[in-house]
Amino acid sequence: MQRHAPKEHIDRVLSEIKRYEGLKPVPLYGTERTVIAVIGDERILDERHIASLASVAKVMPVLHPYKLASRETKHETTVIKCNGVSVGGTTVVIMAGPCSVENEEQIDAAAKGVKAAGATILRGGAFKPRTTPYSFQGLGRKGIIMLENAAKKHGMASISEVMDVRDVEYIANHIDILQIGARNMQNFDLLKEVGKCKTAIMLKRGMSATIKEFLLAAEYILAQGNQNVILCERGIRTFEDETRNTLCIATVPIVKELSHLPIIVDPSHGTGKPALIPPMARAAIAAGADGIMVEVHPNPDTALCDADQALTLENFKNLMKEITPIVTAMGRNL
Ligand code: PEP
Ligand code: MN
Numbered sequence: 656m657q658r659h660a661p662k663e664h665i666d667r668v669l670s671e672i673k674r675y676e677g678l679k680p681v682p683l684y685g686t687e688r689t690v691i692a693v694i695g696d697e698r699i700l701d702e703r704h705i706a707s708l709a710s711v712a713k714v715m716p717v718l719h720p721y722k723l724a725s726r727e728t729k730h731e732t733t734v735i736k737c738n739g740v741s742v743g744g745t746t747v748v749i750m751a752g753p754c755s756v757e758n759e760e761q762i763d764a765a766a767k768g769v770k771a772a773g774a775t776i777l778r779g780g781a782f783k784p785r786t787t788p789y790s791f792q793g794l795g796r797k798g799i800i801m802l803e804n805a806a807k808k809h810g811m812a813s814i815s816e817v818m819d820v821r822d823v824e825y826i827a828n829h830i831d832i833l834q835i836g837a838r839n840m841q842n843f844d845l846l847k848e849v850g851k852c853k854t855a856i857m858l859k860r861g862m863s864a865t866i867k868e869f870l871l872a873a874e875y876i877l878a879q880g881n882q883n884v885i886l887c888e889r890g891i892r893t894f895e896d897e898t899r900n901t902l903c904i905a906t907v908p909i910v911k912e913l914s915h916l917p918i919i920v921d922p923s924h925g926t927g928k929p930a931l932i933p934p935m936a937r938a939a940i941a942a943g944a945d946g947i948m949v950e951v952h953p954n955p956d957t958a959l960c961d962a963d964q965a966l967t968l969e970n971f972k973n974l975m976k977e978i979t980p981i982v983t984a985m986g987r988n989l
Contacts, residue, residue, distance in 0.1 A: 678693050679694045681693075690728055729915045749773060755793050764953035765968075768968035779805075
């Protein structure tokens with residue numbers, strides 16, 4: 656649509672597209688311009704008719720298979736507001752906290768420490784996708800409430816993983832960002848379910864997913880009407896075994912070129928080693944990442960999950976100091 660097209664013109668285009676059986680219009684509202692993506696068999700659409708409607712700027716085919724996630728469809732980068740924190744704007748967003756919520760004292764101490772060091776989003780898993788069924792599986796809904804309380808008390812937004820379609824509504828009622836973990840990147844029913852809510856979603860790259868598959872997974876969420884999708888590169892499986900995963904920093908500029916969605920990097924799961932987390936956080940920000948997610952534990956020795964990769968609060972404070980000049984050099988702020 657043309658810039659600042661009036662609502663009645665947008666509505667008219669939507670209703671004209673709905674008249675075609677098998678085509679679905681999905682409006683993407685930008686700050687200046689609304690783009691109406693038409694999903695379905697493009698051969699049915701009478702482009703000249705749509706182009707003749709008031710305030711229509713251009714009708715064009717989108718070549719990428721990920722129609723809604725594509726920068727072809729929407730040029731401006733999407734900025735997602737999560738309880739006062741914007742992801743995708745000039746601020747580099749820092750998400751930090753323990754791998755899993757263990758008890759009230761632990762999550763409160765983590766929140767207090769990471770907030771004081773500059774993080775604005777508190778992470779903490781309550782539903783944990785563990786490799787073995789015998790390790791700690793998370794506190795479930797009780798953990799969600801503990802995370803919610805700690806985030807509120809310290810004035811932070813919150814993020815936690817959802818693994819099951821039956822928990823989407825509950826978690827969305829208490830937490831600001833729903834995380835889809837690497838192991839669920841292609842759980843299509845879960846993607847569709849989170850696509851039906853308005854809550855921001857952070858989709859992590861599957862450990863053997865290509866970037867195209869990653870963007871198509873995001874497309875599942877967008878196609879249900881939820882535009883608030885944040886991508887997260889967290890490393891992929893390769894033959895290399897010095898690091899837990901191989902952190903693909905190139906994903907950041909590739910995604911920036913292909914998509915309007917914000918992307919953040921998780922150097923904790925990406926490397927699995929505390930010593931590598933600060934340098935990879937610097938590299939991610941230098942590559943253009945919109946934020947980083949880091950695992951921080953007030954007492955890593957006692958952590959019930961991913962103890963080996965947890966940063967102490969002191970380590971995290973140093974990481975924040977190290978990334979500051981990089982953030983500034985990129986013309987951004989914390
Ligand atoms: C996590 O962030 O807690 C997590 C389980 O990460 P991933 O899905 O990337 O393994
Ligand atoms: Mn973890």
